[in-house]
Amino acid sequence: MLSSIVTSKTRIKLLLKFFSHNNTGYLRALAKEFDESTNSVRVELNRLTDAGLLETVDEGRLKVYKANEGHPFFSEIRNMVSKFFxxxxxxxxxxxxxxxxxxxxxxxxxxxxxxxxxxxxxxxxxxxxxxxxxxxxxxxxxxxxxxxxxxxxxxxxxxxxxxxxxxx
The missing domain is CATH 3.30.460 (Beta Polymerase; domain 2)
Structure with a gap:
């Protein structure tokens, strides 16, 4: 279902991670978890952040990502992810x-x-x-x-x- 709407497999993994629960993550850990290159994960993180779907918090030298609960589509994306599962x-x-x-x-x-x-x-x-x-x-x-x-x-x-x- 999601793969017909979202063509990037890395973006789908990120949406599932951040919108299924109140998960957080940083670049290297996400790349390791998804078994993807840091560059492909970085590109998708930047796209989702630029779209306002993700927000970041600086924790020391790490940039931690999480779903933006204030985004107008937060509930809809969370419902889609729930249905996907x-x-x-x-x-x-x-x-x-x-x-x-x-x-x-x-x-x-x-x-x-x-x-x-x-x-x-x-x-x-x-x-x-x-x-x-x-x-x-x-x-x-x-x-x-x-x-x-x-x-x-x-x-x-x-x-x-x-x-x-x-x-x-």
Whole structure:
């Protein structure tokens, strides 16, 4: 989806990194993470900064980049990135088809902005369709190449450290 709109693979990687969470990064670390040359990453960082999509903060000798939350298209780009990852669709399917889901949270490292390859989900509800849940977990792995770990609680916890909340 994004590759048909944005033709630069490096730019796509940067958009996914900065707009999927409140991530920050600097040139050399980004180049190493993406296995790209510093020049190609620098060119795309400059383009995104010039467009106002990224902003920079000087931390000592480093120039640290992050998404510009004040940009008029911030929410739209973040929604596109979320749809690209398929998380919104996954959570909607869980809430709609799992049974009596009261709330669904994305928790853990992914909710804190660290993409470790695992997505942890907390479901609050009773009599959930566990067979369908296994099906969704497998499909999500096939599509996103991320393992889904699901925790189920019958009653709401006092404190949940999740960023994205779905459900009623």
């Amino acid at each position: 398929g998380l919104e669709e996954l959570m909607e399917k869980i809430v709609r088809r799992m049974g009596a889901v009261d709330k669904a949270y994305i928790i853990g490292e992914y909710a804190m902005g660290n993409d470790t390859g695992e997505i942890e989900i907390l479901l609050i509800g009773k009599n959930l369709d566990l067979q369908y849940l296994e099906f969704l977990k497998n499909k999500t792995y096939e599509k996103l190449q991320r393992k889904v770990i699901v925790h189920i609680q019958e009653d709401e916890l006092e404190e949940v450290k999740g960023i994205m909340i779905f459900g009623s």
